[in-house]
Amino acid sequence: MKPPVFDYVAPRSVRETVDALGDPGRTAAVIAGGQSLLLEMHLWRRRPDLVVDVNRVAGLDGLGVDGGSLRVGALVRHAAFEAPQAVPGPLGTLFQQAVTNIAHPPIRARGTLVGSLAWAHPASEWCAVALALDADLTLRDSDGARQVPARDYFQGPHRTARRPRELITSVRFPLLSDDTGVAFIEHRRTHFCFATVAVSATLTVRDGVITGSRIGLVNASDRPVRALAAEQSLLGAEIADDLYHRAGRAAAEQDAAPVAEPFADPGYKRQAVAVLVGRALRRAAADQRSRAAGRTEGLR
Structure with a gap:
């Protein structure tokens, strides 16, 4: 099936992205990997009139340790975690074990961890990991950024605390101790x-x-x-x-x-x-x- 007609924009900055999402009177959807969104659009279960492609947005692909936590940017693909040494200590092992259960290699090469949190499917591996580890999500709109703990973020199947005009820019996981x-x-x-x-x-x-x-x-x-x-x-x-x-x-x-x-x-x-x-x-x-x-x- 063909998806419904939609407009498409590919912003280059977070500011341009949130401005596009904040366009009044439009139903916008963010696409990074698109492994879930595109299927839903082809089945006409999702009908956004604007698709905002964030793959060219600078600064969303960061992955690294900052203090006692791991920061994962919105464009970090699942495949980045297939090697346990990508993340230090026990957290890297947990991520490696979790990611190998996600679909198959082509999906992991395109899909993103943050995209899974945004989609909030009950069977998502990353959503349960984020909740169990007390992860914090950073959401941004035209008024600024806010932090939402994972325990307050998930509200039901495909329902979250993210507002329609917000972009999830990153998520932080606390590092796990060596014991x-x-x-x-x-x-x-x-x-x-x-x-x-x-x-x-x-x-x-x-x-x-x-x-x-x-x-x-x-x-x-x-x-x-x-x-x-x-x-x-x-x-x-x-x-x-x-x-x-x-x-x-x-x-x-x-x-x-x-x-x-x-x-x-x-x-x-x-x-x-x-x-x-x-x-x-x-x-x-x-x-x-x-x-x-x-x-x-x-x-x-």
């Missing part, structure tokens, strides 16, 4: 399907005691979910295998609010959440032990 282990696990029906359920997990352990965890659930509700009940069940506990099972059940029964899909009813999804949270925590614990052993070996 943190990470894991990302995804279950889907086929390689080319969206995630049925996926889990992002971090586990911080000191002297055999869990001092912190961050668990994000993908497609376990109509928006990304932070599994706070599961996290609370881990805090202050000593490492034990049955602990991960209990955390998985807490996530499934208290944190998840699954929506039925053609191949996965809510009961199936809750069971998948329980299993995947337990597996992700075990892998995160193993990753943490490996990092601790590496540091000990390095001191010899």
Whole structure:
């Protein structure tokens, strides 16, 4: 199918972009990778009369550490995170594990992390990672910039706190400490399907005691979910295998609010959440032990 008729602009600066988005009386859509937007337009599910292409906007492709956080610009492609050394420490490992579950190489070469946050699909890997890690988004319009924490940003499927005239210019993720282990696990029906359920997990352990965890659930509700009940069940506990099972059940029964899909009813999804949270925590614990052993070996 052909998309509806639309006008197209390719601004060169953030100012030109927000001016285009602020054009009164027009329904505008931002395109960076276009991996979701273009399909929706071809299916006539999205009908913007103005498409604003930000690929030529200077300064949106930055990726780097600033203080204790990683800043990801709006034009940083998924593929940038396929090598774990692209981002320092455990955060780089988590990003590398998450990104390999996103579609396939051509999509990852064009799509962007910030674009995934803007689209806010319930099955988005990046949305759950951002929520679990307390990321902060920077949104800009003609009046200036504002910061929106991920916990306040996601409001439902494809619904966010972004206003129609705003552009997401970047997102910041806090770096993870060296005593943190990470894991990302995804279950889907086929390689080319969206995630049925996926889990992002971090586990911080000191002297055999869990001092912190961050668990994000993908497609376990109509928006990304932070599994706070599961996290609370881990805090202050000593490492034990049955602990991960209990955390998985807490996530499934208290944190998840699954929506039925053609191949996965809510009961199936809750069971998948329980299993995947337990597996992700075990892998995160193993990753943490490996990092601790590496540091000990390095001191010899």
